[in-house]
Amino acid sequence: MNDHPFPTQLIQELRQAGHIAILTGAGISAESGVPTFRDAQTGLWARYSPEELATPQAFRRNPRLVWEWYAWRRELVAKAEPNPGHLALAQLEAYFTARNGRFTLITQNVDGLHQRAGSQNVIELHGNINRTKCFEEEVIVEAWPPTDDVPPACPYCGGYLRPDVVWFGENLPAAALVAASTAAQMCDVFLSIGTSGLVQPAASLPYLALRHGAVVVEINPDETSLTAQATYVFNGPAGQVLPVLWQALTLNS
């Protein structure tokens, strides 16, 4: 008898997989204290929705407001620690790569917590909040002279600086999107973890995997549009489900 909640068939499919692809969203960082996007926001930012702040139009309209929203989030992320869900994914990567399997971790998150947990092969679809670029020329800017200007000015062209993240209406980094789509098409098992599946093109990746014959697993306490189509669904927080999945996988293997 199993002392874990996972079907034996799923454990076998995972053990036999040559390539595992994972898509994560804000839900995996929720247990680290990083608020998700579509939950009510708190405090100073309760009046705004991400759709009103995470666009180039919002930045043009009020660059100070948008810069300060990201400065607040950058601080929050700096204080956050990877949780057992992030750590279990890093362990899974080590487990599969040690067996010559391929493991592709695709994240929509900009918080860098997967890398801090030890994950090596991370595709960041929506950029990283800890990098800064020029709003005008899009070049990455590592440092700028101390200033009271908010946002600070680009030291090369004088334009505004902005976070190196992907806003609504902007293209995703081309190489990241190609790598993510290829992984979705090539993998044997695809895990969709902690994402509402509302934002394209990331939301299409599990369906691409399904169309190419992969086993698709969803881990999320809430239902999403993927739930009805996923091969296996685990309704629970990633920080609880993933460590148990890792244990089940490595038991007697």
Ligand code: BJW
């Ligand atoms: C837990 C949990 C726990 C809670 N454990 N789970 C096709 C059709 C319609 C529209 C479009 C389309 N193609 C493109 C678009 C336009 C647009 C789009 O998708 N709009 C939709 C809103 C309809 N997409 C774009 O503009 C993209 N660009 C693009 O496609 O360029 C070409 C193009 C442009 C225009 C037209 C056509 C083509 C860019 C998208 C950029 C998204 N950027 C953001 C902000 C990043 C920077 C920042 O962080 O500020 O990315 S928006 C925000 O949403 C962020 C996230 O990565 C993304 C996804 O959110 P996520 O991760 O799913 O979070 P939530 O909060 O929604 O869900 C959390 C989930 O966790 C929930 O389900 C909870 O239940 C769960 N959960 N606790 C596990 N403990």
